[in-house]
Amino acid sequence: MKTCLVVDDSKVIRKVARHILETLDFTVTEACDGREALASCMASIPDVILLDWNMPVMSGMDFLRALREADVPRRPKVVFCTTENGMAYIRAAIEAGADEYVMKPFDRDTLESKLQIVGMA
């Protein structure tokens, strides 16, 4: 079974994403900020990470940069999932190593489509 780490400070978003991902046969873990997500990745690397941008403690962008520099056994796919929908944000995310980008609000079709693009659905 594929694994997905959902990183978002909103409990509602985590719940919605978990529900969709579980219907797509993912095993889901959750983190509410970048630091918690990094600790989770050090313990176990997921196949894909669904990542919010604006979070307390450590932002999604800071997490992504730290993850891409970290000595981890494999490179998980990272899909940003954020309300930061401007072109500059999207370019910055890709330059930092994001594989895909979901603009909130999202629905099941959008999420499934983006996971298919990164080869995860």
Added chain:
Amino acid sequence: MTLVKPLPVVASQTAIAVLTALLEARTGQQIAAYRAWRLDTALKPLLRDRNLDTLDQLVTQLLEGSDRSIGDRIVDALVNQETSFFRDAQVFDLLVEAVAAVQSASRRVRIWCAGCSTGQEPLSLAMVFAERHETSGAPMPEIVATDVSEAALARARGGRFSQFEIQRGLPVRRMIRWFDTTGSDWVAKPELVKLITFRRMNLVSDQPPPGRFDIILCRNVLLYLSTETKTGVFPKLANALNPGGKLVLGAGETVIGQTSAFEPSRGFRGFYQMPGEDGRSRSAR
């Protein structure tokens, strides 16, 4: 405070019969009885525009004939426009191979998207072949896109998509390469849109665009037509193909048991060709 529940749109069997007959007469598309709920959903915006409460009132206006545009508006609202970028993505890899197989120095490869809806399919093709042209210098095929709905074509020509539409199937790198933002919408760059010739065409009653094509995509269109209507469309598609050309249908569609004008291609899984062309296809590759 008393909450007033909105009244459901009321439709008699007669109204449903008139609306579905209108759609089939104009486009060949059928709405199965079990999908009659679509009438309600699809026509609600038109009812609001016209300050009408029921589909029966809409049908009355249609039959009175005082406003000739109402029939067009109904058909535009009812015709199935479901589409997305890079739908069944593996088809696009095969299309690149199929185009390369018929590419020659003497003429340009021609592709026809029959039933292009709001434009995501021809725009996906344009992106693929423009990128191929940039990286390898391979010539751009000519892309002709047709649809029965003028409203859908107007949207396709504008290349403007909502945030939900742009995210369905379109990889983010292509999105920022080929689209600009306007408010919350995304608009295809003019250099992408100009690679496509859009034309209004009723697949059932009109002649195909002039000239012959090397590839015809007619995906998820025929499944809405009656068996009898489909039988008439297949020869039309065959006549529009160059020798060695390929027909591409939707993932759930086939020619098997439907027509003798096409047979499955051995070289290109899921593609169809005119009978007896496998020798030609293999030597071309």
